[in-house]
Amino acid sequence: MVALLIRGGGCWRWGLCPKASTPQPPGRCWWKMMTDFTREEVIDIARKLLRADLRNIDLSDVELSYANLSGANLSGASLHEANLIEAHLPYANLSGANLSGANLSDANLWEANLWEANLCGADLSGARLYKANLNGADLRGANLNGANLNGADLSEAKYNADTTWPEGVDPVAAGAELVED
Missing domain, CATH: 2.160.20.80 (E3 ubiquitin-protein ligase SopA)
Structure with a gap:
């Protein structure tokens, strides 16, 4: 599982993908808006990068x-x-x-x-x-x-x-x- 933090459409999104070394088809990655996270979760995401x-x-x-x-x-x-x-x-x-x-x-x-x-x-x-x-x-x-x-x-x-x-x-x-x- 790979953690990604990207910005698209003017907002930050956090994603978990099964494998970063190969392109993922739609639906294989889980994305969540950054505003939906607690402060502790955001810190954890940053550490994973x-x-x-x-x-x-x-x-x-x-x-x-x-x-x-x-x-x-x-x-x-x-x-x-x-x-x-x-x-x-x-x-x-x-x-x-x-x-x-x-x-x-x-x-x-x-x-x-x-x-x-x-x-x-x-x-x-x-x-x-x-x-x-x-x-x-x-x-x-x-x-x-x-x-x-x-x-x-x-x-x-x-x-x-x-x-x-x-x-x-x-x-x-x-x-x-x-x-x-």
């Missing part, structure tokens, strides 16, 4: 602003165009995840594993990527303006002329590879 196993889950276009997914395993997950503004993702495993077009502005990705993640067109402006593993990540068209890349591993990361880097960052010196589209 920490270090959650969300491998290969499809969270495309989902509202996850300010979500605390610290240490979560999101390897292979699809977060295409997800809204992760100021999301808390330190130590999260996002290896091989599809974050194309996602909004990760001001997100905390300290020591996150983004190995071979697809970040094409993602907004990472102001993101904290301190000691993050971006080895082999696809950063074509990504906006990294104002991001903290101190100690980040950019070896073999791909970028293009549309990628915006923080002031003072030399992607070639950091081991990233310029690719032609």
